[in-house]
Amino acid sequence: MSSSVEAITVLSSDGDEFKITVSAAKLSKPLNWMLEDVCFSDDCDEVPTIEVNSKTLVKVIEYCEKHAPRANSGASDSDAEELKKWDIEFMKMDVKDILFHILMAANYLHMEGLYDLACQTAADLMKGMTVSQIRKIFHIKNDFSSEEQEQLRRQHPGCSFD
């Protein structure tokens, strides 16, 4: 790879093209490996595909571009504070619609910072939910028999199956 390349093009799983700067791509180990392995010069036709849908990839790239300067150079406390606020705004998203996709993508792309942030956001959203809300968003079926439910209720009077 020539050092003059500043941005690379990748394809989403939907087949859309996205540009991502080299410094931002370095936040992800698999993307970093791609940078080393694949030819990104102008006369190279091959565009790597990332198994993440377009809607999610837009957000992932947005996160990478925002965090890249700090990850590469370190930052002052005030920058860190600002970035924290940005993260909170960035994470204001629907759980089922996009947050879960971000979680999968961050896991697949080995992006520790984004993965932790997304896990924490999901946990904060789940804290106050009822059991039936949880089952709905995770697509989980209640597999307890009525006897087992009764036993759990006895052990933990605060338990509710609804």
Added chain:
Amino acid sequence: MKQTAMDSDVLFLPHEIIRNILKRLPVKSLIRFQCVCKDWKNLMQNPSFIVDHLQQSSHQNPSLLLECKRINIPLPWRLYLLDSGLQVRRVQNSPSNNSSRNAGIVGSCNGLLCLEIHDFNQSPHPLSLWNPATTAVRHVPRTITDFCDFYNCVTGFGFSPIVNDYKIVRTYAVFYDVVTKVEVFSLNRGTWKAIDIGNLKGVRLNSETVTANGAIFWSGVKLVREKKEGEDNIGLQEDEDYIEEAEDKVDVIVSFDIAKEVFTVIPRPNLDWDADVMLTVYENKLAILCDIWGDEDEIPDMIYLWVLDEGTCASGDTWSWTKRYTSSPLSCTLDSMAIWRNEIVCKPDSEEHDDKGRRNVLCMMNLTTNEVKRSVISYCDSILRIYNYVESLVSVGNNYIEES
């Protein structure tokens, strides 16, 4: 749980991701979510998940327990939890709350508390293990020693990752003299066992205790018996006045290795004779908070922090003390109580009240910046002691059948 393609309409998260989310939830939510499905219920009882959750909880929300006595009301004692957002809430369902009995915390470790229930019909006082977050209680069986009323018990509680076990150590002394017997209760084993007092010979222990890094610590004094020439010692051993006069006392720290079940006696650093000493934990090591009381105008009040390093050092000893912090001269008298998140938590000597008459101020002294912050918190009672605490799912071992 099956994993399907990411962009299908129904997205199933892999088990690993669900686990990473769940370890960040408070215990209260997790107990509720046991009812989601069998997979989740099993996960919450899985020892390695419990450890992950504990680590996350220690990192995310290290808390304090405030052990309080009520103003003008002798019984019962009360507990408050101060979380990392400085919110205070009362801790309910203490094993001693069902009656008018009082209780005291022996130790706090990984979300478990060892309590001594002050039941004056039973000597020694019965012990309970309690996880306030899950509300699980285990009554520790009566000990194997035949107990005489003139015994004085000093107890300690802690965890060793080496043997992956929680242990309670109970030492017995006649009145307030040197330790004569030691028993150890293992949570895994579920029984007491007498152990050799070993290095504890000739040591008198103070009841205050902390646990860190696989050991339990107490402060105490080692009595060095001197035989004075021309004096007849026989028959005088029981005479307390004699003991006070004829023995040299050395201030010591006693450590109990939870895995090896061995005591070590460590000399205490040289402190002012009238300093107020409090054991605490700093960077997972034993530390001593030392309050020096000045006099009105000339010498100001100060707080020092001494930290114990274990492992062979230059002098050949296997321990060394370092004075890690010296406060600025204090403008008002502060009573240091614990270390929490790089701050010394202090209680102002003259307590302040809000308009409802509640005591409500703690001072936090930052160990790096030296800054003293006054934190207004709301609690009603007078603080006796402060314990570091972290909410966890750690089990008290419910498979044990309580002895009558």
